[in-house]
Amino acid sequence: MSTQVIELDIHPVTPERWEDLEQLFGPRGAIGGCWCMWWRIKRKDFEQQQGQGNRDAMCSIVESGKVPGIIAYSNDEPVAWCSVAPREDFPVLDRSHVLKRVDDQPVWSVVCFFMAKGYRHKGLSSRMLKEAVEYATENGARIVEGYPITPKKDQAPDIYIFTGLESTFLKVGFMEVARRSESRPIMRYFIE
Numbered sequence: 001m002s003t004q005v006i007e008l009d010i011h012p013v014t015p016e017r018w019e020d021l022e023q024l025f026g027p028r029g030a031i032g033g034c035w036c037m038w039w040r041i042k043r044k045d046f047e048q049q050q051g052q053g054n055r056d057a058m059c060s061i062v063e064s065g066k067v068p069g070i071i072a073y074s075n076d077e078p079v080a081w082c083s084v085a086p087r088e089d090f091p092v093l094d095r096s097h098v099l100k101r102v103d104d105q106p107v108w109s110v111v112c113f114f115m116a117k118g119y120r121h122k123g124l125s126s127r128m129l130k131e132a133v134e135y136a137t138e139n140g141a142r143i144v145e146g147y148p149i150t151p152k153k154d155q156a157p158d159i160y161i162f163t164g165l166e167s168t169f170l171k172v173g174f175m176e177v178a179r180r181s182e183s184r185p186i187m188r189y190f191i192e
Contacts, residue, residue: 006074006122010131012067013081018059021071024078029055030114031162036068036083039090039111069112070135072128079119083112084132087145098181099147107145107188108136112162125164129172137191144189146174152183 013021029035033051035058041049049057061068068089072080087109093099110132113125129146136144148164166176166185174187 006079006119006124008080008124008127009073009076010070010128011073012135013062013069013071014067015063015065017071018062020073020078021058021062021081022055024071024081024116025114030081036081036112036114039083039092039109041092042095043092070128070131072124072131074119077116079116080124080128081112081114082110082128082132084108084110084136084144086141093147098184099186102145102178102186105143106141107143108139108141110144110146110164113164114162125168126171129164129168133172133189133191142191144174144191145177146187146189147184148187150183150185 011017024030025035029051033054035054037046037049037054037057041057046054058068066085066089068085069081069083071078085108087093087101087107090109090111093109093111094101110129113128115124133144146164146169148166148169149161150166151161166187169187172189174189176185177188178186180186
């Protein structure tokens with residue numbers, strides 16, 4: 001990991017920042033045409049609209065005035081993304097046996113991270129997670145929840161660990177509240 005501290009300017013993704021999110025995600029829509037719609041729509045719909053359809057769906061969310069997450073800039077260039085919003089914005093979570101609700105507490109969810117290629121392995125995930133907690137808190141959250149991966153020895157490439165690593169969440173102050181799968185804890189940050 002680099003010891004160089006990267007100065008970041010972080011903002012909610014609003015309509016005036018849409019082009020910056022497009023630039024960060026690039027023509028492939030971050031990972032394989034996802035456009036960060038994986039947790040937002042049924043798998044069948046996700047597959048059918050992968051690519052341009054998912055791009056249009058995310059654009060519609062942003063244009064509606066809903067904030068789907070936060071974006072970080074370094075030297076005015078978009079370099080990092082974190083999807084954070086009320087859990088209700090991610091209905092696929094409730095269809096997952098592993099990630100279904102722990103209880104009926106209202107929570108905000110952190111479901112995705114994406115870093116520009118030259119900014120990976122530089123500690124940005126933990127910084128983005130801290131900013132996501134701060135953003136959720138400013139918008140009334142009392143609990144922020146995440147669904148990171150506990151990596152196995154032969155883990156998939158970094159790009160596929162888009163929900164973050166358990167170690168990152170622990171570093172920021174999250175605690176495990178449930179584990180229905182060996183590799184995927186449900187973790188929470190409780191706001192005082």
